Amino acid sequence: MSNTLAVAAVTSTLRYVLEQALGGRQAGPVGGSRVTTLHPADIPADASGGEIHKGINVFLYQVTPNHAGNLTDLPTRRHDGSLAHRPTAALDLHYLLTFHGDDAELDAQRLLGRAVLALTVTPVLTRDVVEFALADYATETGTAFLADADLADQVELVKLAPAALSLEELGRLWSALGTRYRLALTYTATVVVLEADLVARTALPVRRRALAVAPAHRPRVDRVTPPTGAAISTGTTLEIHGSGLIGPGLTVRIGPVELAPEDGARADRLSVTLHGAVPAGVHGLQVIHRTPAGPTTPARVLARSNAVPVLVRPTVSVDTVTADTVTLAVAPPLQARQQASVTLSRLDGFPAMLAFPLQAPTPGQPAAATVDLDRRDVPDGTWLIRLSIDGAESLPALDDDTYTSPSLVLP
Structure with a gap:
């Protein structure tokens, strides 16, 4: 997981890899070239009679959610709203690499060849590469913030892959950028995982596992009947008809309240009397079976019946x-x-x-x-x-x- 500087750290590491390629021993170096991270419209235009801008530009033009990474982050909270673990956001970064130079000397094409080879040799931003890049740029005034980036500590390494765009997609992209077309390539960096700086509440470690074997028998409620002609209200005794109603730790839940059944409960019928804690309104009635609570172990729900609606009138x-x-x-x-x-x-x-x-x-x-x-x-x-x-x-x-x-x- 990484902090909020992860996106900038990926861009800087990609720039670092390309800068190292400019100084390699490959044939045909382009003198005076450098790697920038500008908007394509801000790159100096080729001026007639003046110095021609030479180099590679790295521009992050799109960010999309990584669905596979985001699916592993659900759910982040428990039923009471407390954090189960720190929320994370998984992203894919889409880069546009543009190449500039003297067209007569094929500068852009020579730079493109070096960039493609460098990213083929380094398709994964390893921890060493990330650390070297961040240490290098953290000494510069404009990017000193990279000293606080922790991309190198991310569990899953960021991978680079070329992305092919159709002519129509390229046309739309350059039209949105508002500048003339230049020789370019697109790459996708995946996956960058941002983690929120929040404290999650965790349970104590499990000291001992206690396993119990019981038949998988689920109670079923077919109908609930009040006394003939009577409305259901406080003090009403309800008869519950169904199957498999008898079980360990038998209780009847009506809304937020659990009631103990009357004496004489049977597997196909039991009775329960509503008291004042059962609020008025429409509630679901369920039969619940639980394991008995031990000295050090709480009771656990073994089975729940289907819910039958009950209207409690005031x-x-x-x-x-x-x-x-x-x-x-x-x-x-x-x-x-x-x-x-x-x-x-x-x-x-x-x-x-x-x-x-x-x-x-x-x-x-x-x-x-x-x-x-x-x-x-x-x-x-x-x-x-x-x-x-x-x-x-x-x-x-x-x-x-x-x-x-x-x-x-x-x-």
């Missing part, structure tokens, strides 16, 4: 009425981040309907078993009360095809 009643406040009792209690509202429908006199949003407790506060309405917002009369929590509504009671309770009577 109930509401009048608690107290004062001159300023109407207090309503709600079950199950209203929990943090739940969306709730109270609707009042007039049972006597002219039909009317009032709706009041409720403020749920903030995270960290206990659940609210009562909610308050401003007495001044509710006119005198008899009102039918309905409570809605996370889309689940309380059901009013019928009396001869008329909803009558729970009711709020205000003189």
Whole structure:
């Protein structure tokens, strides 16, 4: 892995390799040539009667993600948002090498030959080459920052390979660069891995491996039935029908709460009673089997059943009425981040309907078993009360095809 200077370090190492090629013992040296890292439009043009710019220019014209390298980095975070390991970004660098000189003396073509041979001899930026390049350029004022680059420590070495572009692609590239065409080659450097400077939270080393063999038997829930004609609410006993329900460490999860089954559980049927910790709303019901916890080992989940949706309805009643406040009792209690509202429908006199949003407790506060309405917002009369929590509504009671309770009577 490398720090944020890795891209600049690859460019500088490529420049270093080409500079060494200029001074080699190959035939036909081009005197006065050098290697630059300028934008192609900024390279001095050949001036008639003046000194002709000779050399090789290295320009990074495109960066693309390396998909193979990025796939190995997933996921970087655990379910609670903590870092499992440092995030990394894998990149491929695409370079344009241009060659300049006196066309009458074929300078550009002689430089191209030296560059191609140098990159064929050095297709991999080894650690020694990277260290020599960074040490050389770190002494220059403009590139002194390379002293902090750690490309040489990257586990996977950067590899160079020629990239062939069609005439159409070359035309588009030079048009985007905004300058006239020069003799050029394209190379791809892969892979450069950037690593974030973050601290990951790691688990303690495993001291001892404990293996247990158990039959791979997954419980299955076919249906969940409440008492005949009854809505599911706090205190309701549910019957769960299915297969393979009995197992070690048997519990029933409803939403965020796990409940112990009633006595008399069977492999095809068991019962569970909802208590006030099960919040109102739509939840998935699952049967879970766990290994027993030991003195030094936690319980582990052996099997989970499929999830069956269950609608837990809230109930509401009048608690107290004062001159300023109407207090309503709600079950199950209203929990943090739940969306709730109270609707009042007039049972006597002219039909009317009032709706009041409720403020749920903030995270960290206990659940609210009562909610308050401003007495001044509710006119005198008899009102039918309905409570809605996370889309689940309380059901009013019928009396001869008329909803009558729970009711709020205000003189």
